Amino acid sequence: MGAEQRRVLVIGAGISGLSAAQVLREAGCVVQVIDKGRGPGGRVSTRRVVNGEALTSADAEWSFDHGAQYFTARDAAFQSAVESWHTSGVIAPWRGRLASFDSEGREPVDDTTIRWVGVPAMNRVARHLAQGLDVTCSRVVSSLHADAVTGRWTATLRDLTSTDVTDTSNGPWDAVIVTIPPPQALALLPATASMTSAVAAVPMEPCWSVLVAFPEHVKAAFDGAFVTSSPLGWVARNSSKPGRGHHDTWVLHASPEWSAAHVDDHADAVGPFLLNAFGDLLRVPMPRPSHLSAHRWRYARAAAPLHVRALTDAGLRLAVAGDWCAGNRVEGAWLSGREAATAITALL
Ligand SMILES: Cc1cc2nc3c(=O)[nH]c(=O)nc-3n(C[C@H](O)[C@H](O)[C@H](O)COP(=O)(O)OP(=O)(O)OC[C@H]3O[C@@H](n4cnc5c(N)ncnc54)[C@H](O)[C@@H]3O)c2cc1C
Known part of the structure; x- marks a missing residue:
């Protein structure tokens, strides 16, 4: 041909x-x-929100990375692509403080992994x-x-x-x-x-993703956490990533098990429920959020790739x-x- x-x-x-x-x-x-x-x-993906309405315009007040949180590079060809994106200013390393929560409590995650994020989203x-x-x-x-x-x-x-x-x-x-x-x-x-x-x-598992903005800085001794003892599986201070602005924004991902059990729930019920779970995790009173919404990823990840x-x-x-x-x-x-x-x- x-x-x-x-x-x-x-x-x-x-x-x-x-x-x-x-x-x-x-x-x-x-x-x-x-x-x-x-x-x-x-x-x-990135969701931008102005005054409670999701928009695609660049003048958004809050933005949330509601899908992939960051990425790592192990393969040599991918590492080389990642280096070129970094040189072009498309991505930057996220140097957030990481932790893990299980039934015993919270532990810092101390590793040398470079976690890359798009800039500004x-x-x-x-x-x-x-x-x-x-x-x-x-x-x-x-x-x-x-x-x-x-x-x-x-x-x-x-x-x-x-x-x-x-x-x-x-x-x-x-x-x-x-x-x-x-x-x-x-x-x-x-x-x-x-x-x-x-x-x-290849069955795919769902993931509920909750997008929260607070009018004041939430007290947390970490910027991202892997969670195993809660309806949540991952929480991250979105605004701790480079170039995200000064508003305190968080993304909360439900665990695969909770997401599967609640896949057909209404987003209006999922947001408040997982926000409460976040409060339980932090053990601090949650300020009233200035924005709260939930997004369902029906095909988030393969159960067995x-x-x-x-x-x-x-x-x-x-x-x-x-x-x-x-x-x-x-x-x-x-x-x-x-x-x-x-x-x-x-x-x-
Ligand atoms: C909540 C969540 C958190 C994640 N966290 C991480 C992380 O921290 N680190 C990491 O490395 N990865 C993470 N991932 C996984 C990562 O996002 C995926 O591995 C990657 O983005 C998959 O890319 P893809 O091109 O294979 O599929 P997709 O990104 O799903 O692309 C498929 C595209 O096909 C389009 N499409 C579907 N059907 C049709 C049709 N019939 N016609 C036209 N278009 C169609 C869709 O709109 C979509 O844009 C996460 C994913 C989710 C959902």
């Missing part, structure tokens, strides 16, 4: 989709990334990766079809910004990389794809990627996307 003919569709503009698209672009492919979200990033990482790529947001891919004769792919897109339910056809594409969580991927993969049963075998970097069906020129392939973290997502793109470029 000639270079001018290599057209690849990437579904999902999370870290894995964006890293895949970068590799494809470097290989000379025409690539389009489609995401149903309002911007790129997926679970590396986590979604900066995705925006940086998306630069120079053709990324179309607010479009959901509702189906995928491979032509029986040519093998070329066509996607059906629904515009989420339009009140009309009109589907449009997008393509044809020589290959497709699907980088969305397994239950959503399964709905798009053809039943004949070789990876279908592997994808079906596959530990393969990506899955490819050479005959269909189709690959799937995501953190659930390579280990539930930003680093795994980045590596997975690159692997899928490398496999696809080798096929084209």
Whole structure:
């Protein structure tokens, strides 16, 4: 296949989709990334809030990293990318004081791990990766079809910004990389794809994330804590991360068990409940929050990731990627996307 003919569709503009698209672009492919979200990033995401209303504008009063909290880098290729992001001012190390809480009480976490965060917010990482790529947001891919004769792919897109339910056809594409969580991927993969049963075998766990702003500084001897003896699993003073402004903002994540048991609860009930759990943890009176909301991540993390970097069906020129392939973290997502793109470029 000639270079001018290599057209690849990437579904999902999370870290894995964006890293895949970068590799494809470097290989000379025409690539389009489609995401149903309002911007790129997926679970590396930032919620901005002004006077109680979530906004996307830059003049927000509070911002919360309500998905990924930070990331680490162990793989040499990822370390090298991380260094370049650091040099460009896209990320900085978070030097927050960490602790762990269990039924015995609180212990400081004293390690040498570098924990990176986007500056001034986590979604900066995705925006940086998306630069120079053709990324179309607010479009959901509702189906995928491979032509029986040519093998070329066509996607059906629904515009989420339009009140009309009109589907449009997008393509044809020589290959497709699907980088969305397994239950959503399964709905798009053809039943004949070789990876279908592997994808079906990866259950995803939910996570409730609570966003709290306080009018005064909450007394806590830590900036982030791993919690095992509470409905909470993780709490962090969001405003202790570099560039987050001076308001005291916190992100509280429920434990996987609590989140699964309460996945269908209403956000209005979840916020106050987990805020109380936070007060119990700190054993200090909680000031009345100036903002309190809750976000449900229905597909937060894989219960058992596959530990393969990506899955490819050479005959269909189709690959799937995501953190659930390579280990539930930003680093795994980045590596997975690159692997899928490398496999696809080798096929084209
Ligand atoms: C609460 C929480 C805390 C976390 N904390 C950390 C942490 O501290 N450190 C760490 O390293 N990792 C953390 N993670 C994990 C990290 O966020 C993920 O590993 C990583 O962001 C996954 O990237 P991805 O590209 O594989 O998937 P995603 O980010 O989920 O991207 C998939 C994209 O596909 C889009 N999509 C889905 N279906 C369709 C469709 N049909 N059509 C179009 N678009 C579609 C979605 O909108 C989304 O943008 C956390 C995750 C959560 C939820």
